[in-house]
Amino acid sequence: MPFCLTVFAEESVQKENDPIERKVILQRMYLDGELSEEKLTETIWSMEDFWSKYEGWKVVDQNEEQIVLKKIENDISPLLKANGYLGMREDGTLSIFIGRPEHAKIIHTFYQLDVGKLEVYKQEELQKGIPIMNKDQYKQLIKEYEPYSLN
Template identity: 25%
Template sequence: MNLSSLYKQLKKRLRQKRRWLSLGFFIVAAAAGLFTVYATRSPDVPRDEVESAQTLAVSDTGPSAEAREVLNQIRETGGKRDVFMHKVYVCGEENLLIGQMASDEVVSLHGEHPQWSVELGQDGAVTFTEKIDDLSAACKNNAYFGLDKTGNLSLFEGPPDGEKVIRTFFQLNMGYLESSLQPETIDQLKEGIRVLDMEEYNSVLSTFSEFAVEETEKVMTPAK
C-alpha cells in the first residue's frame, strides 16, 4: 500500500469519527439552547445559572500574572536588551534572535501579542514563547510516525529504525491493531508513516488512538 492509499484510508476513518463528534456537539448545544430559553422565561431559575448556560467558556486574552511581573521588571530597569523568539510547534521548536529592543518596545511588542509568554533571563535577555498549532519546517521535512521498541506509537526524526524519538504518545494493542487493519498498513507503520502537515498528523494520530491499550481495554471489558 502506498502512502496515498494509506492516507485515504486514515482520512476516511477520521471523517467518520468527526461526524460522531459533530453530532455529539450538536446535541449538547441544542440542550444548552433549550435550557437557556426555558431559564430566561422562568423566574425560578437563578440569573447566574442562566449566564452560565449562555457562556460556556470565558477566555482572558490579557497577560498572565507572571507576564505582568516580568514586564514591570523590564519597565523599571529600562535600557536596551537582546530579545529572542522561541516558537513551540506541535512537532519541533525554533529559536530566533529578534534583536536589541528598548524596554518600552519590549512591553509594546507583548501588548500586540498578549498570548505569548515572556521570560527575563539572568543576563537581562528577554525570551518570548509562542505556541503554534502546526509542524515546524524541520518536522515537515523529516517526521515519521512509527513504533518504538516497546510498541508505543511515537513520532520520529527520520524513519523509526533510526530510533530518534521526538515524542511518544501511547502504547498500542498490537493484537487488536493487527486484527483490525490491513497487513500493508501495519507494515507501513513499522517502516514509518511520513507526515507533511497537520491534516496528515491528525489523521494518523486519530486513527491509531482507537488502538491505544487504554481504549481497547474499555471496549473489551464486559459491562458489570
C-alpha cells in the same frame, strides 16, 4: 504589562530618545511537542512598540539583559514537516521519528499499540514509517491509531 515595564524603569534615567538593547529569546511550542528557540537582539526605541510587535507572546522570564517570550503554535514543527515520520518502536509504541523508524531518533512517544489488532498492512506501514506532511495529516494519523491503543 506593568511588571514588564518596571524592569526598564532604570533606563528612563537615560535620555528619553536613547534606545535600549535586549537579547530576546523567542520560544515556539508546536503541537508535536517540539520547542524551538530563536535568539536575537532587539533595539527598543519604545516599549509600546516592542510589546505591539510581540503581541500574542507570553513573557516567560525577563531581566536587564534579556526577555524570554513563548508562543504556542497551532501547527507542527518545521523539523517534523521536513523529516518527520509516524512509526512504531520495536515494543509496539506509536512514536514520531526524525527520519525513517529503523535508524531514526524518536522525538515523541504516544501510546502502546495492540499490534495483534492491527491489520498487516498497517503494521508494515508503521514499520516503514509514514511521512508527516502537515498538521491535518498529523492529527488524522494520531486519531486513526487511537482505537488500537492498549490504554
